[in-house]
Amino acid sequence: MNMKIIAGCLLAGTIGCNEAAQKKDAKPSTFGEDVAFLQKHLQNVVVLSGGDSARVVVTGDYQARVMTSTAGGDAGKSFGWINYDLVASGQLTPHINAFGGEERFWLGPEGGQYSLFFPPGKPFDFDNWQTPGLIDTAHYVVRSSSPTAVTYQYAGNIINYSGTPFTLNINRTIRLLDQQAITAKLGFDLPEGLRYVAYETENVLTNAGDSAWQEQSGLLSIWLLGMFKPSDQTAVVAPFRHIPDARAHITDDYFGKIAPDRLSVKDSLLLFRADGKARGKLGLSPLVAKPGAGSIDLENNTLTVLLYDVVPDGRYVNSKWELQKEPFKGDAVNCYNDGPLADGSQMGPFYEVESSSDARALQPGESVNYRQATLHFEGSREALQTLAQLLWQLPLQDVQQFLQNK
Structure with a gap:
């Protein structure tokens, strides 16, 4: 989430009706309530369901976006943050439509000489900033579906800040993962006493034009962003490679330096407070980022936990709002915590975990395939302790101590 767009996003968050306002002020909704709300206001809502209580809801109205999921059936906790006001309004807003959702498909870069969000030659300011329609307002078409998977397709065109045109095809598949698939991805058996919902998205970007994409005129990356519900006892966890200069490859001052009580960076793991009460953003370079932030x-x-690939020597687009000296030395992983503006207004609260693909110089007809798996677990403190140790070698008491450090 870019600080310069928050004021614009707030506009989207305040448009709505009495029903939406009541929904926003209510206690956290169940998955079933969220699905009923989406089905009332949208045309294309798909619920994926396995043989247990795992559910995922997706909509083609919002670019094949995963809106939310649950491990507990219709009455279960709903993990994704949804902008009820904007969805209920049925209106579109300038600059961006922040509908929410726990995984949305975007393309990068946002800023720089190869930006997709600014017209050629215009200043990098909010007045000129515009989320491209194919990742903001376009409807993606269902190409195939089953009870546990759905595939969407979209064909479109886009021009970057340097005037380079791109003709592309996007195919996006969302599929539920069963316990066997989860175990295979994690590399260990799940502890007893856990409920789970897990899904993988397969995102295929194809050069559908007649010309090769070239570094000197700009490349595209697949950018997946997840918006989740915060609490006073939530911390983002991001592992990184423990190299001598690792700290130099972690950016923590996008919105001003993050306060020490909100960020802990030790050895090969960082903890970031995700309470939705103070804006802050982190970025991890591909030189240090590791799969498995959550x-x-x-x-x-x-x-x-989110599982994705990182290419340490890959080209990752730089999204800073400026002409850049190093346009392909951007972040592979980002984490964002929402918070109020100076006037007290706020779109959320939510927090984000984001990942990006590297940028490829695709020949005509060539594709890049980027996958990410999102896994949610609920259970006893003992089961979660075992899982946190297996994933990150992280004692839960360390998380508790960090969160109590105010």
């Missing part, structure tokens, strides 16, 4: 919520006894 979060732990001690208030609700849940653990979330």
Whole structure:
């Protein structure tokens, strides 16, 4: 989330009706309530369901976006943050439509000479900033579906800041993962006493034009962003490679330096407070980023982990709002915590965990395939402790101590 767009996003968050306002002020909704709300206001809502209580809801109206998921059936906790006001309004807003959702498909870069969000030659300011329609307002078409998977397709065109046109095809598949698939991805058996929902998205970007994409005229990356519900006892967890200069490859001052009580960086793991009460953003370079960022919520006894690939020597687009000296030395992983503006207004609260693909110089007809798995777990404190140790070698008491450090 870019600081310069927050004011614009707030506009989207305040448009709505009485029903939406009541929904926003209510206690955290169940998955079933969220699905009913989405089905009332949208045309294309798909619920994926396995043989247990795992559910995922997706909509083609919002670019094949995963809106939310649950491990507990219709009455279960709903993990994704949804902008009820904007969805209920049925309106579109300038600059961006922040509908929410726990995984949305975007393309990068946002800023720089190869930006997709600014017209050629215009200043890098909010007035000129515009989320491209194919990742903001376009409807993606269902190409195939089953009870546990759905595939969407979209074909479009886009021009970057340097005037380079791109003709592309996007195919996006969302599929539920069963316990066997989860175990295979994690590399260990799940502890007893856990409920889970897990899904993988397969995102295929194809050069559908007649010309090769070239570094000197700009490349595209696949950018997946997840918006989740915060609590006072939630911390984002991000592992990184323990190299001598690792700290130099972790950016923590996008919105001003993050306060020490909100960020802990030790050895090969960082903890970032995700309470939705203070804006802050982190970025991890591909030189240090590792697969497996996520979060732990001690208030609700849940653990979330995102699995994705990192290419240490890959080209990752730089999204800073400026002409850049190094346009392909951007972040592979980002984490964001929402918070109020100076006037007290706020779109959320939510927190984000984001990952990006490297940028490829695709020949005509060539594709890049980027996958990410999102896994949510609920259970006893003992089961979560075992899982956190297996994933991150992280004692939950360390998380508790960090969160109590105010």
